[in-house]
Amino acid sequence: MKTPILIEGAGIAGLTLANALEQQGIDYLILEKEPSLHAIGAGIAVQANGLAILKALGMDADLPGIKLQQMCLQGRGFRQVLNGDDAWPTRMMTRAALQQLLLTPVAHRVVANAEVAHADVHTQGIALTLKDGRHYEAALSVQASGIHRLGNEPSELRDSGQWCWRALIPGPVRPEPAGQEWWLGRHRLGLSPVDEGLYYIYHVMSQAGPEQDSQRQAFLQQSPVAQVLTAENMASAQWLSHPLKDKPIHWGQPRRIAIGDCAHALTPNMGQGAVLGMEDAYLLAMLFGQNLDKLGQPALWQDFVKRRHTRVARIRQQSWYFGQVAHWQNPWVTTLRDRLMAIAPGKRMIRQQQKWLAQFCRQMQPLGHTASQ
């Protein structure tokens, strides 16, 4: 079968690319290894840059989830409150809702049960062979297959030493929805409404592994989260758990371009992983739209990498350090950190988010699109 573009993986990055290609009127096919498309995960924060892309894709009229009115970051010695006016737009939603939003318009182009097992790049295009032997040919493929890239060595991953548990748990949502994060030494907790009567909770522990689960549960029952969620609901929730890792950036090659976590899995400390994948996807579709006659040529891939690399590398590194600082435990160092956090103007954090969006808009402008809020 021949189609100009194959997308490997129907996660957030692959589906965003599919929607953006639809918008450009470019033919494509998505190969997804799972037999059915169900979102694995709990909640997700879509920050200003992600919201801008959903808007550019015409999806802003009926967004799922809840717009945060406030974000509160607190430790034992500081409390920072960011008021979520239009200067700081963040929408919390379940992963399932985001995935469904992106899947619905392109579901007819998804081939399920299609695990890519082998890629053969040649001068005119690429041939992908699936695990079951089926064969697909294209001018190029976009690898959006998540953190475990084909041929990816586990040793490539950088382990933060932190373990994360997350879940969706019922609870009463206030009229002015607020997201909260607590830095409590070895433990970091986050709580945010994602829908009417539903919260997303994450619990990160440093120097931890799955064997610490009962210790973690005991901590949670005594934590500030217990003022919002009942012990019964927390105990009966379906918790997902995994280590927090990132990996070196790798953009693939001209005929097999990597995007999303496949190119640059980040630690989730700044809530930017998925939206950076959405940025990759949207920008790539714009470049394809303007260079249809150059699909698979090195210059097109180099242009994409040049536009993306510095930005992604910076956010990946910031996210890593943010996660380390949040878990500092030395009393002298944490006292100093907390004092600095207490006096740091919340406006600086808002400016940071605005900077991310402005930077992306600047990248998009020469391509003729305004991905504004």
Ligand SMILES: Cc1cc2nc3c(=O)[nH]c(=O)nc-3n(C[C@H](O)[C@H](O)[C@H](O)COP(=O)(O)OP(=O)(O)OC[C@H]3O[C@@H](n4cnc5c(N)ncnc54)[C@H](O)[C@@H]3O)c2cc1C
């Ligand atoms: C705890 C945690 C919290 C997070 N919170 C946020 C947040 O709040 N905001 C945010 O922006 N980001 C967040 N992230 C990051 C975000 O989850 C990821 O960056 C994002 O889901 C990656 O999307 P993706 O499409 O690149 O990959 P994936 O979602 O992994 O999708 C890859 C797809 O490819 C398929 N696939 C894999 N191999 C093959 C193959 N060989 N052939 C065919 N198909 C294949 C898979 O089945 C899957 O459907 C968080 C991450 C974690 C771990």
